[in-house]
Amino acid sequence: MTDFQNVINTIYNNLKSATDKGIVADYIPELAKQKKESFGIYLKHINGNNYHVGDWDKPFSIQSISKVLALSKAIAFEDKKIWERVDVEPSGDPFNHLSLLEHENGIPRNPLINAGAIVVADILVSRLNNPKQDFLNYVRDISGDQTINYNLKVAKSEKLTGYNNYAAANLLKAYNNLNNDVEVVLDFYFHQCALEMNCSQIANAFYMFSNRGKCINNVAHITLSQVKRINAIMLTCGFYDEAGEFAFEVGLPGKSGVGGGIVALLPDDFVIVTWSPGLNPKGNSLIGMQALEQFTTKTNRSIF
Amino acid sequence: MTDFQNVINTIYNNLKSATDKGIVADYIPELAKQKKESFGIYLKHINGNNYHVGDWDKPFSIQSISKVLALSKAIAFEDKKIWERVDVEPSGDPFNHLSLLEHENGIPRNPLINAGAIVVADILVSRLNNPKQDFLNYVRDISGDQTINYNLKVAKSEKLTGYNNYAAANLLKAYNNLNNDVEVVLDFYFHQCALEMNCSQIANAFYMFSNRGKCINNVAHITLSQVKRINAIMLTCGFYDEAGEFAFEVGLPGKSGVGGGIVALLPDDFVIVTWSPGLNPKGNSLIGMQALEQFTTKTNRSIF
Amino acid sequence: MTDFQNVINTIYNNLKSATDKGIVADYIPELAKQKKESFGIYLKHINGNNYHVGDWDKPFSIQSISKVLALSKAIAFEDKKIWERVDVEPSGDPFNHLSLLEHENGIPRNPLINAGAIVVADILVSRLNNPKQDFLNYVRDISGDQTINYNLKVAKSEKLTGYNNYAAANLLKAYNNLNNDVEVVLDFYFHQCALEMNCSQIANAFYMFSNRGKCINNVAHITLSQVKRINAIMLTCGFYDEAGEFAFEVGLPGKSGVGGGIVALLPDDFVIVTWSPGLNPKGNSLIGMQALEQFTTKTNRSIF
Amino acid sequence: MTDFQNVINTIYNNLKSATDKGIVADYIPELAKQKKESFGIYLKHINGNNYHVGDWDKPFSIQSISKVLALSKAIAFEDKKIWERVDVEPSGDPFNHLSLLEHENGIPRNPLINAGAIVVADILVSRLNNPKQDFLNYVRDISGDQTINYNLKVAKSEKLTGYNNYAAANLLKAYNNLNNDVEVVLDFYFHQCALEMNCSQIANAFYMFSNRGKCINNVAHITLSQVKRINAIMLTCGFYDEAGEFAFEVGLPGKSGVGGGIVALLPDDFVIVTWSPGLNPKGNSLIGMQALEQFTTKTNRSIF
Structure with a gap:
């Protein structure tokens, strides 16, 4: 079985000291204040286990x-x-x-x-x-x-x-x-x-999309069919004009925000959230994208 | 010399009873109220003579x-x-x-x-x-x-x-x-x-573009070079995506409005204004366009 | 366990007599000759079982x-x-x-x-x-x-x-x-x-994309990573400007052809091929799209 | 009366030694061979007079x-x-x-x-x-x-x-x-x-567009109405996506070619041809455009 904690630790260490961390969004003063060094990963498994590293508990603008x-x-x-x-x-x-x-x-x-x-x-x-x-x-x-x-x-x-x-x-x-x-x-x-959440809270909120519509307290907010369709939309449209690239490199439904957060998930398996405020030219978290690529490569987990 | 009065009378009679008069703009109640039958022509010659027919003295929204x-x-x-x-x-x-x-x-x-x-x-x-x-x-x-x-x-x-x-x-x-x-x-x-003017007032206002920048009271508001450039812009851009068509069929600098007015001019010669509220699918006065085509055909006057 | 034969039989019977079967491509005489009534489904499971119904063994232009x-x-x-x-x-x-x-x-x-x-x-x-x-x-x-x-x-x-x-x-x-x-x-x-293949042959050829790169005779032509990326491309780009719709309604990587064929697959599970020559306005097989929607609805199988 | 010879001489001298002469088209070896220093102007007046300076008699590719x-x-x-x-x-x-x-x-x-x-x-x-x-x-x-x-x-x-x-x-x-x-x-x-002509030959060929359809030997190839429409098309479309700019800065119907030639004309007045092989980023002769701007400024001649 995959040692998720070990995997995210490795990724965290690989990327923590990357020289290019992208550019923090600055069209709003509050976003511009974010520290480019912030970096957190949180993984919530469907079996109830949680794994985290770095600034996973610091709130940021989910955008x-x-x-x-x-x-x-x-x-x-x-x-x-x-x-x-x-x-x-x-x-x-x-x-x-x-x-x-x-x-x-x-x-x-x-x-x-x-x-x-x-x-x-x-x-x-x-x-x-x-x-x-x-x-x-x-x-x-x-x-x-x-x-x-x-x-x-x-x-x-x-x-x-x-x-x-x-x-x-x-x-x-x-x-x-x-x-x-x-x-x-x-x-x-x-x-x-302008909702402010940390990696853990986002993972909890998105849990229902990996859990057939039932959220963490076991309430079904949407049907399985609706979940599948939302996941399909995240996969094909979740990363603007880099959606194909994300599907291609990562292979998970997901969504990014200009606050530097990315959430991605594998149905019936897990939700993973990354946060690093620096963005690539397409407006997606530069380090977050790399972290998720490394994650699916190392764990061989993707919908494809 | 051209008998302008006779020409505009003929055009007026040709088009007065046209069966297809286009569609009156109705996105605003005040415009929708306009009578499709309204039709006027006013020509102001640089030599001081004026010629008019029909509803040339009724004010409309110049847009x-x-x-x-x-x-x-x-x-x-x-x-x-x-x-x-x-x-x-x-x-x-x-x-x-x-x-x-x-x-x-x-x-x-x-x-x-x-x-x-x-x-x-x-x-x-x-x-x-x-x-x-x-x-x-x-x-x-x-x-x-x-x-x-x-x-x-x-x-x-x-x-x-x-x-x-x-x-x-x-x-x-x-x-x-x-x-x-x-x-x-x-x-x-x-x-x-939302300026409201009649054909005669518009002809007076546009007189300066046919008169090297000097307006009817002989004051120069803009230079000759500026006049030429405004005329060039009217010719190439005055009729939305029908600008080429107007240059091609009429051959005068001009500008239309969704109130049904069209003004056109020949430098050093005349200004002509038509008004008929029904529009063609491109948003220009249907009868006005036809009137101006007939005018330049009959008088052989155009910048080309 | 899903009774695949029963499922595809039901779908076949549901759609066999549909009144709207789309329009057969006619830009080439050979394609225009296809009978609109042709309809076949073939499912190849990764466990070695095959299921089929209708014209699954008739060759058509895979385009x-x-x-x-x-x-x-x-x-x-x-x-x-x-x-x-x-x-x-x-x-x-x-x-x-x-x-x-x-x-x-x-x-x-x-x-x-x-x-x-x-x-x-x-x-x-x-x-x-x-x-x-x-x-x-x-x-x-x-x-x-x-x-x-x-x-x-x-x-x-x-x-x-x-x-x-x-x-x-x-x-x-x-x-x-x-x-x-x-x-x-x-x-x-x-x-x-212009390759001509039947549903069964296409299912065999695409088997490797559901089987981590190994084709039916167990030879690995491409790596698992390459397979995942080809599947991602099929999902996001396999149906022209209806790609989002297919991901949304069906939820499987797939590819259509103007000959009326569609192939779709679920990694580690199955390949399914449908053939019905009539196309919808976007150029994808009308009945084939419906068959695959019914299939994923009935079997609850999709990558999402 | 305008001293055309003096005007074109002045323009020629103004621009002959310009430091930026644009870039000679090089997608074809024969065009790339052209000397950037070549520069000629030819003006043919409707009254029969001709004026010329520089390389007006050297043939180039009219494109x-x-x-x-x-x-x-x-x-x-x-x-x-x-x-x-x-x-x-x-x-x-x-x-x-x-x-x-x-x-x-x-x-x-x-x-x-x-x-x-x-x-x-x-x-x-x-x-x-x-x-x-x-x-x-x-x-x-x-x-x-x-x-x-x-x-x-x-x-x-x-x-x-x-x-x-x-x-x-x-x-x-x-x-x-x-x-x-x-x-x-x-x-x-x-x-x-690939027609090869010099400034003088082009001016002769385009004479009919300034002369109501009658060419230099007095034969009418096209009607006055056809001439006007061709002139209108030259004005609105003769310079690719710089057509508005040319109408605005020069104010004459005209046409350019990647060989470095430009022809422009004023109906009932003159045809003017310039040749300088270096092009601006829009693909029109850099020096030619400037020469024509200077010409209409100095002579105050334009259709507007």
């Missing part, structure tokens, strides 16, 4: 990783009806490009690019009574940790600099694919992206 | 025709510096497409597509003390008519439904090509587009 | 399915060096679009779009002594069937109507990404696509 | 300038029917991009990009008995010089390196917009582009 959690909640409400408003095809374009939106009549290519995630946010704003609080409670529940919170400074900064997201939301509105007010939807969306 | 007037004011302030923020190439795309903005780092392809006109509006907001009032005064002055005004209902409606323009302005902001607040710039822009 | 076999041979020669000439990202575009080639300096987005497959063909032309015969022998060996052959009529027809492929090959040549003559490479490519 | 001559011949045959196969809109893209061809069903955006010029060549191949000889005779006739010839070395080199044109022609064939064989059409096209 786009939150899109998968929002999607799971929206799918629980809408099931297949959600696909009338957002597609499931990879975009082949950077995460914030609006081009395809125009060529496809306002239907975002998938729910993990910004425009698609804003449609998902719009659904949650329509469906939840107190959208921000209810979504926060959902994340706390599936993570089994009531201390998780939004970083309000980050949310506010996102709002002040989020011109691209305003552009996307207005374009969706122009195509009649946004039911609520732009301001209301983006306020929710900026908070969602 | 994108205002972009040329705003451009002339911005060029008077900035001269060549304006071209650091907006290009002069035809777009080959519909007027509201944002795609090219993304592929060209936030530099709109030309000042007559919406994104480019919003950059021009941003310049005027920076340069004018009371932007809306000062620009209105400028238009009144060059038209020689102090009664010209914004239609505030139209301006308000534009704001309420202008998601595409909000998208464009936010995208420009994301690329650091908008110095003022999105709301402030768009408030100015929506008013500018 | 783009051959791209995976050519890729496996090229990777055996080049390993990672192949990725200097072709990328691994989904295209988001129809299979024959050349647009991306121009925007990405002649590097095809992945080896399963036509342009990428032509680069792979170029590699085989460079590497094999008698390219067409050697590749045929390779396919015969991994299929365990020396009777497999090219359909020369189909190859010739492809050549006569293959203007799109000539365009792609010339564009690659313009970007210095084709080492051999256009005619020589396309002659090889048209033969490769 | 894309030939597209206008071929277009004039095709329009003489087809008149408006030609516009069913090629559009008149600016492309906004480099001259050899195929992208738009795919998005617009095989209708090239205009007859001056390569794909459009290949459609024009296809028309001439269909219409002329001995296409290459007949077209050569046409050029000789309108230039009044029977010594003009194809440079066969250039034509052969174009053929050997013309992968982009082969790609375009095959794509047109795929869209059913090429009636003759790819090889036959391109053989004609490569010869057409």
Whole structure:
């Protein structure tokens, strides 16, 4: 049997002192403050065992990783009806490009690019009574940790600099694919992206995607069929225009965020979360990508 | 010598009873109210003579025709510096497409597509003390008519439904090509587009582009070199993705608006304005385009 | 344990009499001759058992399915060096679009779009002594069937109507990404696509991708790491601009061809091949896609 | 009256010793051999006077300038029917991009990009008995010089390196917009582009576009209406993605070629030809563009 602790220790030591650690996102002061040296790995096995190393317990801004959690909640409400408003095809374009939106009549290519995630946010704003609080409670529940919170400074900064997201939301509105007010939807969306969690909490929250829909407290939030589809979307669309590369090099469904976090999982086996704030030119954690490549190479574990 | 009155009368009679008059823009209630039957032609010759027929004296929403007037004011302030923020190439795309903005780092392809006109509006907001009032005064002055005004209902409606323009302005902001607040710039822009003028007033305002920069009261607002360049931009970019077609069929610099107006001119010769609210699928006045084709065919007058 | 025979019988009966069977490709006379009623399924389990129903033993033109076999041979020669000439990202575009080639300096987005497959063909032309015969022998060996052959009529027809492929090959040549003559490479490519195989032979040939690189006679043609990467490419790029949809609905690596065949597989478990010549608007077998969706739903087997 | 000789002498002296003369095209050995120092200007006035300076009498490869001559011949045959196969809109893209061809069903955006010029060549191949000889005779006739010839070395080199044109022609064939064989059409096209002429001969050939369709020997090859439309196309499409810039800076209909030639004209006034082999990054003669800008500035002559 694989000695996971040994594997992640080795990877941690291999990469801890890498000279190129990428570039920390600086479009928001709070993100720019992150230390490039931070590095943590957390692995949660389906059999209940947990393995961790480094800064696994330090909270960071999960950013786009939150899109998968929002999607799971929206799918629980809408099931297949959600696909009338957002597609499931990879975009082949950077995460914030609006081009395809125009060529496809306002239907975002998938729910993990910004425009698609804003449609998902719009659904949650329509469906939840107190959208921000209810979504926060959902994340706390599936993570089994009531201390998780939004970083309000980050949310506010996102709002002040989020011109691209305003552009996307207005374009969706122009195509009649946004039911609520732009301001209301983006306020929710900026908070969602500003969730602060550590590697362990993220692993707990994503546990349900490796465990057929049942979360750590054994509650089934979504069906097995819904889990499979979310995993498929993570695999094909989870890393912007580097999605093919991640599927190719790592071979696991996963999602990255500009805060430097990456979560990946193997169904019926494990969830693994890495955190290293420096990004590669495509916007994914440079060291995190390498850690996951080494992990699947060393353990021979991938969906392929 | 050409009997202009006779020519425009003939064209008017040819087209007055056309069965296909296009589709009146209906994205704003005030525009939708326009009568499809309205049809007017006004020709102002450089020798001082004026010729008109039909509804030439009924005011309508000049919409994108205002972009040329705003451009002339911005060029008077900035001269060549304006071209650091907006290009002069035809777009080959519909007027509201944002795609090219993304592929060209936030530099709109030309000042007559919406994104480019919003950059021009941003310049005027920076340069004018009371932007809306000062620009209105400028238009009144060059038209020689102090009664010209914004239609505030139209301006308000534009704001309420202008998601595409909000998208464009936010995208420009994301690329650091908008110095003022999105709301402030768009408030100015929506008013500018909501100017209400009749064919005669537009002909007077555009007189300077046929008269080497000197307007009807003989004041030179821009230089001859600036006039030539604005005319070149009208010719290559004045009709969205139908610009080549207009150059080809009509052969005059010109500009259309979704209110159904078209202005065209021959340097050192005349300005002609047509108004018919029904639009063709490219967003240009259907009957207006035909009237101008007939005019240049009958009079053998074009820049080519 | 799953009763595979029962499952494929049920699916066969469900779909045999479907009223909408799509449209048979008709750009080549030989393909147009195919009967829309043809329908077969073949499942080869890794434990040695085989299950089949319908027209599983009737040969058909495998077309783009051959791209995976050519890729496996090229990777055996080049390993990672192949990725200097072709990328691994989904295209988001129809299979024959050349647009991306121009925007990405002649590097095809992945080896399963036509342009990428032509680069792979170029590699085989460079590497094999008698390219067409050697590749045929390779396919015969991994299929365990020396009777497999090219359909020369189909190859010739492809050549006569293959203007799109000539365009792609010339564009690659313009970007210095084709080492051999256009005619020589396309002659090889048209033969490769004109391979005629039945469901059983395809299942045997693709067995190695479900069996860690070892083919049916236990010879390892490619490494486990190479297998995983080919499977990842099939998942993300195997169905043109319907790749996300297939990953989402079926959840297996796979590849379709315009002859109506689809092959899909679950690592360490099985290979399944369907054949029904009618295509959906995206160019994938309509009934085949439905059969595979039903199969993964009924057996709960997918990589996710 | 303007002292044209003095003006072109001044411009010649201004630019003769410019340090940056651009880069000589080197994709064909024969073009690469051109001396960067070559520089000539020729002006033919409608009143019969001619003015020239520098290397005006040295023959060079006219390349894309030939597209206008071929277009004039095709329009003489087809008149408006030609516009069913090629559009008149600016492309906004480099001259050899195929992208738009795919998005617009095989209708090239205009007859001056390569794909459009290949459609024009296809028309001439269909219409002329001995296409290459007949077209050569046409050029000789309108230039009044029977010594003009194809440079066969250039034509052969174009053929050997013309992968982009082969790609375009095959794509047109795929869209059913090429009636003759790819090889036959391109053989004609490569010869057409390989015409060798000096500034004076080009000015004579283009005289008809400034003279309402009548060429130097007073024969009317095309109608006034056809002339105007060809001039409009030159203005909007004659300089690839620098067409707007040329209209803006120079303000004359014109056409450039990668051999370093540029021809421009003012209807009822003059034709001017410049030759300087070094190109700017957009593929137009660097010094030629500057010479024409200086010319229209100094003489205040432009269509605007």
